[in-house]
Amino acid sequence: MRKFVRLSVLSLLLLSGCGLNFYTDEQLEPLSVQAYQQATAEYPEVTSGAEYEMVQEVARRIAAAADENFPWQAKLLKADNVPNAFCLPNGRIAIYTGILPLTKNIDGLAAVMGHEVAHATQRHGGKRMTSNQLNGVTMAVIDAGLGSAEMESETRAQLMGAIGVIGQYAVTLPYSRGHETEADIWGIRYAIRAGFNPNEAPKVWERMAELGSSGPEWMSTHPDPLERAKMLRKMIPRIVQEEKGWSPKSSKQTKSSQAGR
Numbered sequence: 001m002r003k004f005v006r007l008s009v010l011s012l013l014l015l016s017g018c019g020l021n022f023y024t025d026e027q028l029e030p031l032s033v034q035a036y037q038q039a040t041a042e043y044p045e046v047t048s049g050a051e052y053e054m055v056q057e058v059a060r061r062i063a064a065a066a067d068e069n070f071p072w073q074a075k076l077l078k079a080d081n082v083p084n085a086f087c088l089p090n091g092r093i094a095i096y097t098g099i100l101p102l103t104k105n106i107d108g109l110a111a112v113m114g115h116e117v118a119h120a121t122q123r124h125g126g127k128r129m130t131s132n133q134l135n136g137v138t139m140a141v142i143d144a145g146l147g148s149a150e151m152e153s154e155t156r157a158q159l160m161g162a163i164g165v166i167g168q169y170a171v172t173l174p175y176s177r178g179h180e181t182e183a184d185i186w187g188i189r190y191a192i193r194a195g196f197n198p199n200e201a202p203k204v205w206e207r208m209a210e211l212g213s214s215g216p217e218w219m220s221t222h223p224d225p226l227e228r229a230k231m232l233r234k235m236i237p238r239i240v241q242e243e244k245g246w247s248p249k250s251s252k253q254t255k256s257s258q259a260g261r
């Protein structure tokens with residue numbers, strides 16, 4: 001019996017490469033709160049000005065397009081030498097000022113934010129935690145609803161990396177190829193739904209490629225940007241067609257409840 005149980009856990013772990021997720025949004029919430037607090041304290045927050053307003057506007061529109069019941073938050077961090085961005089489970093976004101010269105305009109920012117938000121909406125953090133086979137202690141801590149403070153620092157750093165934190169508190173972990181492609185495609189969908197120009201996305205990846213190996217940190221955890229730009233250029237017209245007439249779940253509910261009256 002015992003042997004049987006072990007075998008089925010093993011087969012579950014093998015399956016996890018396909019995107020199995022042992023963690024619910026609720027389980028990840030305390031971790032997301034703590035990790036966000038810690039990671040965003042690393043640099044001063046920008047709380048006014050044109051760039052701040054742009055980040056808030058893009059976050060608001062992408063969040064509406066993602067149509068998830070998340071406690072959305074977006075921070076712009078003053079870090080001109082950090083060309084990066086992330087979104088943690090349940091919609092906690094950080095944009096570093098260092099990525100703004102590469103995103104260049106509001107549509108470019110929407111491309112990067114859409115991509116990062118898609119990692120959260122597709123639950124890539126929980127899936128990565130599942131496939132990384134976190135040790136029993138970590139799982140027990142999460143099951144008990146405790147935060148990352150109860151973990152050893154090495155485990156905590158790995159966990160923060162798994163849910164998408166970058167910077168000194170986390171072990172830098174790239175997402176899988178499959179997760180990246182998924183985030184690229186969903187990111188484009190969100191940008192289109194939110195009324196941004198999706199054609200800016202491949203241009204952003206090309207601007208990153210121009211910087212070559214000395215390019216942004218973001219590239220070290222992402223596949224070849226030129227390849228991604230090429231793939232997206234091919235797919236964008238089809239995605240634009242598919243997203244025609246999209247409306248959020250909430251408005252559909254309102255419509256159907258009105259119709260029912």
Ligand SMILES: [Zn+2]
Pocket residue numbers: 115116119175180183222
């Ligand atoms: Zn990514």
